[in-house]
Amino acid sequence: MRVRSIGFSTTICTYPRTPRNLHLFVSTRRYSHSDMSVVNRSVHPFDKSRLDALLNRRFFYAPAFEIYGGVAGLYDYGPPGSSLQANIMAEWRKHFIIEDHMLELDTTIMTPAPVFETSGHVARFADWMVKDTKTGDVLRADHLVKNVLEARLAGDREARGLAARPKDEKDKKRKKNAKTVVVQLADELVKEFESILAQLDNYSGPEIGELCRRYDIRNPDTGNEVGEPQQFNLMFASSIGPTGQHPGYLRPETAQGHFLNFSRLLEFNNGRVPFASAQIGRSFRNEISPRAGLLRVREFTMGEIEHFVDPEDKSHEKFREVRDTVLSLLDRHVQVSGSTQVTQMTIGEAVDKGIVANETLGYFLVRIHLFLIKIGINPKRLRFRQHMGNEMAHYAADCWDAEIENATGWTECVGCADRAAYDLSVHSARTGQPLVVRQALKEPIVTERDVPEFNKKVVGKTYGRDAGLLQKVIGEMDESQLTKLKGQLAQGQATISAEGKEFTITPDLLAIERKTFKQSIREFTPNVIEPSFGFGRILYTLLEHSFWCREQDIERGVLSLPPVVAPTKVLIVPLSAKEEFSPLVQEVSTKLRKAGIFSRVDDSNTSIGKRYARNDELGTPFGVTLDFASVQNRTMTLRYVCGGPRPTVGFSVVTRLTDLPSPCSERDTTDQLIGPIDDVITVLTELVQGTIDWPAACKRLPAYDGVQAVD
Amino acid sequence: MRVRSIGFSTTICTYPRTPRNLHLFVSTRRYSHSDMSVVNRSVHPFDKSRLDALLNRRFFYAPAFEIYGGVAGLYDYGPPGSSLQANIMAEWRKHFIIEDHMLELDTTIMTPAPVFETSGHVARFADWMVKDTKTGDVLRADHLVKNVLEARLAGDREARGLAARPKDEKDKKRKKNAKTVVVQLADELVKEFESILAQLDNYSGPEIGELCRRYDIRNPDTGNEVGEPQQFNLMFASSIGPTGQHPGYLRPETAQGHFLNFSRLLEFNNGRVPFASAQIGRSFRNEISPRAGLLRVREFTMGEIEHFVDPEDKSHEKFREVRDTVLSLLDRHVQVSGSTQVTQMTIGEAVDKGIVANETLGYFLVRIHLFLIKIGINPKRLRFRQHMGNEMAHYAADCWDAEIENATGWTECVGCADRAAYDLSVHSARTGQPLVVRQALKEPIVTERDVPEFNKKVVGKTYGRDAGLLQKVIGEMDESQLTKLKGQLAQGQATISAEGKEFTITPDLLAIERKTFKQSIREFTPNVIEPSFGFGRILYTLLEHSFWCREQDIERGVLSLPPVVAPTKVLIVPLSAKEEFSPLVQEVSTKLRKAGIFSRVDDSNTSIGKRYARNDELGTPFGVTLDFASVQNRTMTLRYVCGGPRPTVGFSVVTRLTDLPSPCSERDTTDQLIGPIDDVITVLTELVQGTIDWPAACKRLPAYDGVQAVD
Structure with missing residues (x-):
């Protein structure tokens, strides 16, 4: 089972999701000869450290609380960074909210615990961590296994003379940091490692602990053993009010605020679906050891859209306007076959062929694509990758991530998932509030079924205080049980057992009659299509795509x-x-x-x-x-x-x-x-x-x- | 001592600050006959409950987590409310940030504890609360005393036949809720109560506890006694990272994020002051028992400007553009004299007369005034009230609140304080980072002073390991001590005692010489003028000012x-x-x-x-x-x-x-x-x-x- 398997906005929630083969693909591709042919590579290849220095020097953003030594995963945006972010968000509002008449929301960050107990976050929004047994340093368990095994495989390849020479100074440095030890492994072991890496997302915490013991996986920084993996919930906990009796959490996504207000939103929209709510807001995730700049942070601004739709009709009225737009798609079948070959395809074709599950999802993929290009993302470095079966949340019908290529690989910047009816259903069950759409049927549905009719007087007289039990048992019978009972009664009498008691039933006690029912209202829990944007990631990749140097002044x-x-x-x-x-x-x-x-x-x-x-x-x-x-x-x-x-x-x-x-x-x-x-x-x-x-x-x-x- | 006496943005931080006399003024004025003359009052006077019902029904905002029973002081904004808020903020950005080239920031909410230890929030950002000894209900101590004593005085007035008849149904209801008991008090006691109420802000927690015992002040809801007042810090606490070793708080104001980034901002502005930074963001205050709708909440969106200025020159280059603007001013002298009579005055005159401390403060008062009017606040229901001596934070030079009249009285919606150099100084002292402006002087300052020059060889030979002590003692001497010592040396020798030791000093050991020093750089810690906006309060009062009913349809x-x-x-x-x-x-x-x-x-x-x-x-x-x-x-x-x-x-x-x-x-x-x-x-x-x-x-x-x- 994957940790965070419940998968609420797996968007922005996991490290840039780079299956191993993808990763290799990227690092090969980025420096391939065909790419080199267009430019004089020797001038100055993209240098992340140079961009990072610029962004820091001109105060696009900087580590928060820097004069106090800083805190990992927390950043402050300076004047150019916050203006850039504000402008991106203003464009987002225009592109999504105004264009599609979405209902804007601004909901609360501090959330009482019962909400996240219901949504599953309290129990399952967690990562496995391990502690260095001597220093107490904390590491994310799956990342530890990945890094160590990849380093051993790299050492093995080098020992076999298969490793590529380091491509440049940076590559050399990275290899050094990875502490690659050049040791050839047994062929058997290589296969085992490769198999583990391919299915790392499938291991539970205890299984990861077992891997650490079996393969002597240690903290690479110290060489010390690590302890048993423990689950660490990624929500920041606090307490509301002066008595300390009301535990609360900072929301890790804005989505729950939409779901809890569903009935008000529906009423605002005159009781009709489809409609979408939209919100820009801060969310918080107490990451174990964030070290990837703006790509992995503990506090971040998201834009989330929840498009509520009839589960039986996920068409979209504006789909025809976008159906000829060509997207770069990487579907799950291609990935499972081991390839990362992107297909250029119109969204119309993709939906027609069933590659993208429905029109609404397709419409949003195009809208996301257009938004990202409008703000300056390089369309050739943008792709939509479908989640594979094992990485998708259990309730999701389909999920596509907008991934943007940058110096660290392909990074998930927008997720677009079909969350089905999961959230509305669990909140409704917990609170007893119906979170449903009631729709007048054009043609009432007429059905017939058997209904029990008691002669209450006789039942009371016959069974006294057990009368209620009897009525309850019969009331809960399904169609086939009632039909059977009807048949028995037609023959004189029937016997029913309940809670160790036996009831003899005769036609004077109970008649079972066929009745006609007319249903003129259809009630359903809508499904939710959720595009979810991480503005920090988009902002960083945009800066990378916008960065270059003039020939005459490579310093600037x-x-x-x-x-x-x-x-x-x-x-x-x-x-x-x-x-x-x-x-x-x-x-x-x-x-x-x-x-x-x-x-x-x-x-x-x-x-x-x-x-x-x-x-x-x-x-x-x-x-x-x-x-x-x-x-x-x-x-x-x-x-x-x-x-x-x-x-x-x-x-x-x-x-x-x-x-x-x-x-x-x-x-x-x-x-x-x-x-x-x-x-x-x-x-x-x-x-x-x-x-x-x-x-x-x-x-x-x-x-x-x-x-x-x-x- | 006032609680929260440190007074960080007393803006948005205390209940609508309505000194008792003000309160009476408002309630009299609102229904005075002269007002009535302009309209047919019988049609439909302003009805807050009707407005509240509209805002709820059309989902401007609603209690957050409503389907879970809600949480006091937390609200969600629905489509019209969040659009209204977003539009107000967009106009704020245009009016302040773009118009005055402010440096925009977006800083972190989750803050490590040392920052708020330094700023004083951990020790002093607290209210006193008391617990009902039987039910455990928590009440804010000063509010309890105020409510109970005011109710007793009202009962006394009624018993003496002095009380006004209830003005309307609502007034009657309010009186009933206040649990007024019609009992005449001793004249002596009336005076005591009035005196206590007038200086309530000056009592410490233990003193409030003493008042509760002396006057048998109980929880009005239950009639139970209350316990000893305890300090309750209003910051939400949490913990950063997986080890639990890094306590953090949610910021109660955005201001610290500006101060911590001061050096970067100064550099961005090419080392020059004045400049202003500005930020819109969420802040959090764990209020003890918030019950005033959007006027007192636990999570709110603020806009804060920190204008950094030379403490010796608080003029403003654009002051001449605004100096003829007329504001409604209620200065501290008028208030201290017991009046609440507002004066209409140009800001030019107010600054010239020293009523408003300096041009920069005056400039911002006008800009705040213009902003509020632009978004629809009724200018006749807007005034600027100066803090009185006892309510102002100890470091502040001057502070004015923009107060807007609404159904609950005059509510502080924007604060505009001169925070002096307090924040930069304490952060600099704690971190050792210089948070100063360095300015080249046009005319270098030339000074002469006596300087001790040791003959280190001889000193070492004479006093061995005590040589260091001697040099330290003399090095720390001030001008007059050095002059005295110089005189003694001129006469042959001097004797100095330190740490129980005696040193005889002769001119071969030490020469004191007059030297010339040239200072070409002036270094100073800038002062900060801080306009601080509570958008929720502004939004609510704006809705109140915008609300009316058409004659033909009073229901809508x-x-x-x-x-x-x-x-x-x-x-x-x-x-x-x-x-x-x-x-x-x-x-x-x-x-x-x-x-x-x-x-x-x-x-x-x-x-x-x-x-x-x-x-x-x-x-x-x-x-x-x-x-x-x-x-x-x-x-x-x-x-x-x-x-x-x-x-x-x-x-x-x-x-x-x-x-x-x-x-x-x-x-x-x-x-x-x-x-x-x-x-x-x-x-x-x-x-x-x-x-x-x-x-x-x-x-x-x-x-x-x-x-x-x-x-």
Whole structure:
């Protein structure tokens, strides 16, 4: 059994899910020769440490409580990071909530224990951990086994002369860190290890403990033995109110807040399904030892949609609008066959062929795809991977993860699961509140069935205080039992035993009659399709996809963020800090502000080019320059500063593998435009709002040749 | 000593702070005859229970975990409530962050204990509580004393025939709930009680316990005695990581996240002050027994700004832009004199006269004022109240609360405090990290002072291992001691005692010389001006200010929300659900969506008027109607549905006391406009974005007279 097998939003819940074969695929592919052919690889391949340094230096985000030494898995977003996140979330609201008229919610984080007892989180939202027997250090049990066995297999391959040379310095370092010992293993043992790794998710805690003993798996950092695996619940516990009698947990997902409000939401929607609720909010998971930056954190912001749908009709009215969209799909059959070959297919075909379970799920996969591309994720590094049978939660009908490739491999950034009726059913059972849809049937359903009719007076007289027991027993009989009893009564009498007592029944006590029932209301518990987004993971991968270096300045990075999400939209660059420019700077700055556009002035004492370069690191897409011509003629030049990789070598291999999406398609258009200040601001406003793109802007304003002045 | 005396954001932190005299003032004023004169009071005075019912029925918000029985002080926002909140926050970002180029942050909620030990929260962020000795019910100690003594004084007044008749049913009910017993008290006792109430904030827990014993103060719900007051820390506690060794707390304010990141923020701002950081985020306070709806909750969303400023220069460069704005000020001197008379004054005058401590504080008061009015708070029910000496935190230089009047009295919704250098200083002292600004001085400061110069060889030879002690003692001498010593040495020798030892010093051991020092860098810890917003309180009071009833339908309420914050902007009303209208409905709906405008279609089978009325409750400001003329001519009519109280009786007394702010100024303008569909959408877009108002719209589109068709 998998830990966390209950699988509530397995999204964002497990390490980047990289089955072993996938992992190998990635590391081979990323550096394959065919990829290399498009660029001069020697210039500077993508360097994660360089990006990380930029993000830290410019305060996109940083370890929280840093001056107190920090806490693993907790991060603070600085100005560019939080603006970027806010812009991503604003776009999310527009793309999902407004576009599909979803019902927005904002529910509570601090949750009383009974809610998560019911949902199963208290019992099962846990990972297995082991303790170093000497230092007390805590390790996640499955990760320990994986790391140690993989290292031994690597050592074995090296001993057999099969290992690839380290690809680069980083690869060498990684190998060293993995503490690979070059020892050849028995052929038998290699097979055993490979088999264990392939089914690691299937082991229980005690079984993992058994593996540690059998193969002498120790803490690689210390060489010490580890203790017996213990379950560790990943929810942060607290207590509500002053008496300490009300245990509470910080929610590990926002979903339960939707389910508990189901009846109110349904009423708000006039009692009709389908409808979707949506929520952006913070969730918390007390991870055992998070070490993967924003990809694995203890506190994170999610966006969750719960689309409630008739279990018998999962069609979607807008499916026809998306059915021709092509997605990269990696279905479960391909994975089970040992391949990771992605198929390009329209969602229409995928649903028709039954690869994707239903239209609603298909519709959301496309919407997720479009959202991610709109904010700047490289579509060629995005795929939808279906959960395999053994990794899917027991109640789920189907589940697809949007995985985005980054330096650590393919990372699950959005999950899209069909949670069926699980959650509503368990909460309803626990609270006694009906969480159902009642639908008037167009055609009432007419049924006939046998019904027991007691002569209560006679029954009471005959059986006294056992009368109730008798009626109860008969009342609970099913159709076939009643038919049998009816037959016996027709022959004179019947005998029934209950709780050690025997009842003789005659037709004067009981008549069983055929009656007609008309059902005009259909009552059902809706199913739930749940797209669930981890904004931190999306934000980090977006930064990776946007990062490159200019040939002339490899020390400084560039972030080509689409204008719609860029933290600052416009850099205002006066020729100098001289006073003659300041009224104009003030004017432009104020006008942009009034248009709701976040700009930044750089009037520092250095060349215009340097100033632009410095702001490349912040991903500011547009720049306007104010010079003497501006003062004389009230004109201003406009450029698209870091719209995308320039058509030379000098950007990262990974970025170059695929072109960046549309915002960067201006590569061959004019570099700089000029126009009257107000016209430039009008064009800028439309560029930022996304109503026009750069080529359209080039048609609206004349090109600037470096000398031309516009009257 | 006040509990919570450390006073971190006393904003949002205490019950609506209504000094007793204020409270009386409010209850008198609200029903005074002069107010009544403007409306026919008999129609329907403001009824909080009616508003509460609307908010619950239409799912603006509801108790969280309701199907599990709910938890006091925790609320979930439904679709209209969370959209309203999101729109208020979006406007906040625009109004504060973008307008003033603030540095946005998004920091962590789960905080390791040392941070709050340093800030003082662990020791002092607490309330005193008492337990009912029999039932174990927990009560907040100061509230208990206040309620019981006030009830006794009320009973006394009634016994003396001084009490006012109950003003209405509600008043009667309130009196009954207060369990007023009509008993005349000794004159002496009345004075004692009044004196206690006036200084309740000054009692310590043990003193409150003493009061309970002396005056036999019991739990009014049960009549039982209460135990000794105990301190209850209001932070939710938890534990970080799997070992349980790292205690953590949920933050009770977002401010510490700003302070801990100060150095990064300063660097981001190129080392210069002033600058402001800003953050919207969730905070948590484990209130003892919250019972005031959204006005006192255990989990809430705040917006906090920390404006870092040179302690020696708290001027503000944009102060001149706001200095003529008139605010309603209630300063501390007026309050101390026993009055609550608000003064209307320009902020320029208030700062010039020293009523408001400095320009920066004044600037923010105006910005807060403008923000609240923009989102729809009635300016006549908004005032700024200065903290009195005894309620202000010990480190604060000045503090003003934006208080908004509502049915429960004047409620603190925004606090604006000068936190001085307290937080940065304590974190710096604890962590050893300098949290300072280093500023190059234009004119270096040149100083001269005496400096001891040892002949180390001789000192070592003379005093051996005591040489260090001697050097330390002299090194720690102040200016005057050194001057004295210098004089003694000039006369031959000096004697110094330290740790029971005596040292004879001669000029060959030590020379004291005058040296010149040049300081070219000034280092200082900035002060912090902190505007702190409680969005839940603002949202609730806004709903109260927006609520009224139409004369013709007193059962149904209307919410006149400004378009900028209204949850749904446009109601689309086709003449009927007939198929001929659906392509147009679809078209208009899609076009509005593309323009980023949240609309809602009501094609239910009832009259257009009824449909508009039903949507009044959701505060949807605009409506468009599609009829046969639309199909024929592609025209559409537009109306401003619930823009404000209609010019008749039939709205709440409280709302009518003052006109609603500008969004409602269209009262006398045309009711309905007509135009080609695309033109109407263009005008609508501008109305929603707030770039034009309704009168301007009336100039752009012809009035609709009920028959006219536009070609």
